[in-house]
Amino acid sequence: MALQVQLYRPAPRTTIGSVMQNSSSQAPCYTQQSMVCVTGDYNQAMMRKERGLSVKWRVKASLDTAAAEAAAAAAAASGEVAAVVGQVTEVNKDTFWPIVKAAGDKTVVLDMYTQWCGPCKVIAPKFQELSKEYLDVVFLKLDCNNDNKPLAKELGIKVVPTFKILKDSKIVKEVTGAKFDDIVVAINNARSR
Numbered sequence: 001m002a003l004q005v006q007l008y009r010p011a012p013r014t015t016i017g018s019v020m021q022n023s024s025s026q027a028p029c030y031t032q033q034s035m036v037c038v039t040g041d042y043n044q045a046m047m048r049k050e051r052g053l054s055v056k057w058r059v060k061a062s063l064d065t066a067a068a069e070a071a072a073a074a075a076a077a078s079g080e081v082a083a084v085v086g087q088v089t090e091v092n093k094d095t096f097w098p099i100v101k102a103a104g105d106k107t108v109v110l111d112m113y114t115q116w117c118g119p120c121k122v123i124a125p126k127f128q129e130l131s132k133e134y135l136d137v138v139f140l141k142l143d144c145n146n147d148n149k150p151l152a153k154e155l156g157i158k159v160v161p162t163f164k165i166l167k168d169s170k171i172v173k174e175v176t177g178a179k180f181d182d183i184v185v186a187i188n189n190a191r192s193r
Contacts, residue, residue: 088131088139093151096142100169103138107190108166109183111141112157120161123178130187137187165190 083089083099088111091099100108111127113120124141131139144152144160155164158176165173165186172193173186 083138083140085135085138086132088128088141091140091142093148096140096151097169099138099140100166103166105168106136106138107134107187108138108140109187110155110164110166111139112144112152112155112160112162112164113141114144114160117160119178123161123180126180127183130184134187134191137191167193 082102089099091110096110109130111120111124113124127139127141131137142148142151144157155171161176161178163175163183163186164171165175167190172190175182175186
């Protein structure tokens with residue numbers, strides 16, 4: 001199974017060697033036989049390089065996420081509950097604790113939201129992006145509706161959105177409100193424990 005190299009570069013459509021560059025900043029540029037997926041802002045990286053600063057690219061192996069998705073599908077088919085790496089998994093009062101326990105010593109981030117909450121809708125796409133960036137973290141979301149009210153009460157929710165960061169099935173941090181930077185800091189702190 002071959003993977004793709006993806007460079008995101010806003011440039012006119014040209015061909016340089018075996019790399020095709022596209023004018024859309026989110027359009028992938030492909031090489032013929034590549035082994036990893038590299039994402040990042042190409043222009044920003046080149047500006048850093050020109051100033052003599054270090055250039056870092058985020059590298060992800062999609063084999064990891066493909067294997068995790070296959071395992072989750074197999075678990076779901078057998079009636080087990082599972083979270084998919086690289087995605088946000090919807091949980092309810094019945095599936096939350098089994099997934100948290102199955103995560104073991106991995107960091108778990110729970111987005112507690114409601115359908116009517118404006119800030120919840122704003123932060124949801126950013127939360128989804130975090131799940132793709134932190135492949136060693138389990139990302140869950142819980143709709144705090146009447147069906148899940150007992151779990152929401154057990155977890156001590158007061159406002160939405162609320163983000164609970166868990167490690168070893170224990171809550172280690174809570175972030176209230178759609179505070180993206182605070183969520184990232186909390187995730188990084190929990191991962192380093």
